[in-house]
Amino acid sequence: MNKIFGVALGILAAIGGFVDIGDLVFDVEAVAKFGYQLLWVVVVGVVGIIVYSEMCGRVAAVAERPVFDAIRERLGFGLGLGALVSSEIVNLMTLAAEVGGVALVLQLLSGLPYRVLIALGIAALAVVIWVSPFEWIERIFGYGGLALLVFAVAAIKLHPDWGDVGYGFVPHMDTSEHLVYAYFAVGLLGAAMTPYEVYFYSSGAVEEGWGPKDLGINRANAMIGYGLGGFLSLALMITAGALFLPKGVQPQFIGTVPLGAQVPLGTIGLLLALLGILFAVGGAAIDTCFSGAYNVAQYFGWEWGKHRRPSGAPRFTIAWAVLLVLALLVIMSGIDPVMLTEYAVIFSVVALPLTYVPILLVANDRAYMGRYTNGRLANAFGLLYLVVILVVAVTAIPLMVVTNQGQG
């Protein structure tokens, strides 16, 4: 039983990166614009996040150091504070957007007013976080999100042109809109490697008390968790392609996403899709809310963690509660959650190097990693992806501006 539940952390962390509210729409939009041409980018992103999650999970297991500890240690007080502020802004934007997503899905299910459902959604999240142990939060949202596997069945039932799908895994650009293509590629990469995944993942590893004996579990979590996240993302894209491409539909709303499961599978498909989206988006809200509290606590050296009672880590507890309240205010202002996550993804890529460089440095520090220091393979991939991250970080905002957020 424990083995089955053992990869919940990886799944929940990955769901936040691959199938949260922003991805759901971004993936479908990318397919509507370019067909299956961008599928390969998801694969590149999956490998990248596996490499860095494995690394930060290993550091957490061997040295009990979560990512923001490493950030402050390697970047120093000043630059570390810059990383903290930018990551908190992005965490809050994303959290607000996910809460909006939860409310939108609840609205599709219940028909109640959006703002009422925002308040209900926040209250439900607060109660779940307060009463559930970390392991149960992981399981509820991680495995609940797996209802999205309905999209894999839908993808097959919709009989996409598998030749086209296969060709999508070979990098190519069959369009005159080079910059828009580049914008979506950068956005998909940014979403796949979004920093709060590693904040949440490494702190979760400390929460679960991983030690050097758990390095196998760490590898399994990174590979299975993010592999599944990427798989779900691809299933969504293929479903969208099979359904919308022939009709020339340009989906812009979260409500169009579950149609991909409803058309081939009927009401059951629709319900599973909505349930999956609800847990995935709720899970992403938990990812970002916890990440925000972890980061600030680790930067300032406060006691932190769900493994403590709320009064055992009071400032950590207040931090996540404050984030929830701020997210409530942001999303109640009526801002479009989908647009908000798109901005959050693009801004988060600027913080990518500030997060991933310290992980790579610490994973190479023999002083406390000892024989678990990065090997050649981890370093080769780590450096390769560092180049990818730097390119993405430098180009993301210019591309967003010149392509008018991918509208061309």
Next chain:
Amino acid sequence: MSRPEELDLGLGLLDHQLVDSEGRRCGNVDDLELEGLDGDSPRVTAILVGPPVWRGRGWFGRLAAAVGRGRTVRVPWDEVDKIDAAVHLKKTASELRLGRGDDRARPWIEWLPGA
């Protein structure tokens, strides 16, 4: 007591987590007090913790110190038990007057059921 034979103060000590004798996280190494820098045997005499210390940590540090609340806490070097990824202390946080921000925040949530 176990301490590494060689320690890079900048990388291996500064900005690291402080953990008290009961395993409670109680601040970070915000700065170090050094003695004998002009002589031939410089040594670390204390770990400094708290917002006022941030003033010495660059432009951002001065900004943060202006906003931060709390006093400087000086932890004499003799109170350090062991150094790995974190700095482990020989006494409890309250004995060393560390982690007081958490102590101040506790009453805010203690009254809630399940806290």
